[in-house]
Amino acid sequence: MGLNLDFSVVLERWPLFADGAAMTLQxxxxxxxxxxxxxxxxxxxxxxxxxxxxGLCAGYVETIRNTPLLVQIFLxxxxxxxxxxxxxxxxxxxxxxxxxxxxxTAEIMRxxxxxxxxxxxxAAEGLALSRVQIYWHVILLPAMEKVYPALTSQFVLLMxxxxxxxxxxxxxxxxxxxxxxxxxxxxxxxxxxxxxxxIALSLVLRAAFWALGLVLFPRRRRLGTPL
Amino acid sequence: MGGSLNANHxxxxxxxxxxxxxxxxxxxxxxxxxxxxxxxxxxxPRKAVRLLSGAYVQLIQGTPLLVxxxxxxxxxxxxxxxxxxxxxxxxxxxxxxxAYFGEIWRGCIQAxxxxxxxAAEGLALSRTQRMLKxxxxxxxxxxxxxxxxxxxxxIKNTSLASVVGFVELARSGQIAPVVLVHGVxxxxxxxDEISRRLAKHFKVLRADLRGHGLSDRITACTIDDFxxxxxxxxxANGVDRFALAGFSLGGLIAQRCALxxxxxxxxxxxxxxxxxxxxxxxxxxxxxxxxxxxxxxxxVTGAASERWFTPEFKAKHPERVAQxxxxxxxxxxxxxxxxxxxxxxxxxxxxxxKIQIPTFVMTGEDDPGSNPRMARVIHQAIAGxxxxxxxxxxxxxxxxxxxxxxxxxxxxxxx
Numbered sequence: 001m002g003l004n005l006d007f008s009v010v011l012e013r014w015p016l017f018a019d020g021a022a023m024t025l026q027x028x029x030x031x032x033x034x035x036x037x038x039x040x041x042x043x044x045x046x047x048x049x050x051x052x053x054x055g056l057c058a059g060y061v062e063t064i065r066n067t068p069l070l071v072q073i074f075l076x077x078x079x080x081x082x083x084x085x086x087x088x089x090x091x092x093x094x095x096x097x098x099x100x101x102x103x104x105t106a107e108i109m110r111x112x113x114x115x116x117x118x119x120x121x122x123a124a125e126g127l128a129l130s131r132v133q134i135y136w137h138v139i140l141l142p143a144m145e146k147v148y149p150a151l152t153s154q155f156v157l158l159m160x161x162x163x164x165x166x167x168x169x170x171x172x173x174x175x176x177x178x179x180x181x182x183x184x185x186x187x188x189x190x191x192x193x194x195x196x197x198x199i200a201l202s203l204v205l206r207a208a209f210w211a212l213g214l215v216l217f218p219r220r221r222r223l224g225t226p227l
Numbered sequence: 228m229g230g231s232l233n234a235n236h237x238x239x240x241x242x243x244x245x246x247x248x249x250x251x252x253x254x255x256x257x258x259x260x261x262x263x264x265x266x267x268x269x270x271x272p273r274k275a276v277r278l279l280s281g282a283y284v285q286l287i288q289g290t291p292l293l294v295x296x297x298x299x300x301x302x303x304x305x306x307x308x309x310x311x312x313x314x315x316x317x318x319x320x321x322x323x324x325x326a327y328f329g330e331i332w333r334g335c336i337q338a339x340x341x342x343x344x345x346a347a348e349g350l351a352l353s354r355t356q357r358m359l360k361x362x363x364x365x366x367x368x369x370x371x372x373x374x375x376x377x378x379x380x381x382i383k384n385t386s387l388a389s390v391v392g393f394v395e396l397a398r399s400g401q402i403a404p405v406v407l408v409h410g411v412x413x414x415x416x417x418x419d420e421i422s423r424r425l426a427k428h429f430k431v432l433r434a435d436l437r438g439h440g441l442s443d444r445i446t447a448c449t450i451d452d453f454x455x456x457x458x459x460x461x462x463a464n465g466v467d468r469f470a471l472a473g474f475s476l477g478g479l480i481a482q483r484c485a486l487x488x489x490x491x492x493x494x495x496x497x498x499x500x501x502x503x504x505x506x507x508x509x510x511x512x513x514x515x516x517x518x519x520x521x522x523x524x525x526x527v528t529g530a531a532s533e534r535w536f537t538p539e540f541k542a543k544h545p546e547r548v549a550q551x552x553x554x555x556x557x558x559x560x561x562x563x564x565x566x567x568x569x570x571x572x573x574x575x576x577x578x579x580x581k582i583q584i585p586t587f588v589m590t591g592e593d594d595p596g597s598n599p600r601m602a603r604v605i606h607q608a609i610a611g612x613x614x615x616x617x618x619x620x621x622x623x624x625x626x627x628x629x630x631x632x633x634x635x636x637x638x639x640x641x642x
Binding site for chain 2: 006066067068069070071160161162163164166167174177178181185187188191192194195198199202203
């Protein structure tokens with residue numbers, strides 16, 4: 001029995017897919033912004049001399065990195081519901097994704113911090129820069145510049161991982177695919193189109209990060225090294 | 228809330244953990260083999276091989292694992308493999324892990340210092356010897372940390388197999404019941420073997436049409452009466468929507484049902500049925516009806532034997548052929564004639580192109596009465612329908628190839 005592919009029925013519903021893709025990008029954006037902040041603070045906390053804070057950050061990172069995203073999402077979703085907080089699927093999905101990407105970002109940023117030569121910090125202290133100024137200009141920005149490719153990859157992976165939030169009814173691209181295939185009986189065609197959609201979204205996101213890198217890191221732009 | 232977490236729950240979770248380990252092992256071994264081949268392809272001297280494997284890696288890495296799992300599960304079903312969720316998840320994970328291992332191990336192969344390659348070449352080692360004796364052993368040492376790191380990812384990613392498994396569970400609950408309709412002069416028993424197989428996955432309903440088997444005798448009826456019989460069978464069992472499979476006259480009844488009550492049907496299977504008779508064919512069928520009226524059923528049993536069964540089947544199972552013909556002869560003459568008249572005339576004016584239900588048309592290649600020409604006409608008239616002509620079979624496909632029919636119906640009704 002051969003394959004009998006019919007894409008037209010599925011292509012008719014392109015507005016639904018467009019909405020789903022928009023939702024995916026929104027989820028990814030929220031998670032990247034919030035998770036990026038969580039991760040950065042966590043990486044700073046891990047280097048702290050206070051043993052409790054360092055331990056807390058390390059514990060957070062190890063727990064998140066060693067458990068599946070699906071389990072984390074269900075924990076946040078059902079956990080919040082059992083405490084009595086009823087948030088929209090989008091909020092819960094964004095929160096779970098932010099917590100998840102925060103842990104991975106923390107590890108990447110920590111690698112970035114460790115790559116800053118100690119001499120830089122000593123020189124900055126010698127120039128009487130405040131702690132905040134040191135953190136921002138000497139540690140954070142150079143570290144981000146060094147690990148920018150790794151961060152970009154992680155964030156694109158996050159966008160792909162957002163497909164799992166379809167399981168808590170966030171109306172992103174995979175959820176739309178599930179709905180369309182149950183309506184048209186054309187599962188194979190639907191998922192092929194959605195896979196191509198995700199590849200396109202990955203390319204768009206990578207291009208956006210590359211452009212952002214040019215804006216944020218003028219030194220890189222001037223030096224002309226590839227991102 | 229129900230009972231609190233007890234030993235039974237923990238046992239169940241423990242079993243799930245074993246499945247996680249099992250699936251991880253499948254993904255590791257399968258993905259390892261695929262990944263090794265991809266890694267070698269990525270460093271091949273041939274550009275085409277490098278580009279192709281590179282494209283594969285980009286494709287897989289750019290797609291969420293959940294979408295790959297759905298593609299694997301639905302795609303393998305669409306290709307015709309009746310696959311359990313576990314093996315669908317295993318296949319998807321193999322494809323996914325293969326791409327990532329391919330890239331990781333490519334990096335490790337390329338991390339072996341260039342002088343090693345050149346020294347091996349200088350010692351006149353062949354490409355294979357160079358790979359096996361010099362490069363791969365060193366690459367393996369470099370590869371150990373990232374491989375172990377990715378193994379953790381594999382174990383976490385097996386959690387997505389639960390989504391596919393749940394889809395399978397949810398879909399089994401949603402699959403509509405199946406109604407089977409027999410042909411002229413037959414009874415519900417013509418579906419015995421097929422029904423036994425289908426009943427493992429679906430709720431199966433079948434009945435003797437009016438004038439047949441143990442149902443009431445009739446003197447006249449129309450196609451719509453038969454459709455009423457089918458709908459009454461569904462109603463009596465509390466079934467709202469169902470998949471309908473009809474053989475011969477049953478197929479005509481199914482076509483008519485799809486036209487007048489399409490909202491009741493989810494899927495349509497038309498087996499060895501008729502449509503669009505030519506004037507010649509119509510004349511012959513009218514003549515046969517006349518013969519029946521004059522001389523009774525005995526007049527057509529000889530021809531039936533020839534039209535229904537292949538010579539091989541007659542040679543191998545003469546007692547079953549004899550039994551079937553005996554059954555045919557024992558039909559009530561008036562009821563048989565009434566049903567035969569419907570069979571002979573109801574195809575006229577059947578507006579097949581108006582049928583909008585997913586349909587599967589099948590018939591035997593050598594069936595003289597419900598021939599492949601008619602099957603093609605039906606297939607072309609019903610948009611999106613499937614067609615299969617069985618080589619070497621005549622009219623009695625239900626008796627001669629029950630496993631084949633059951634397999635096709637099962638896959639079609641589940642898809």
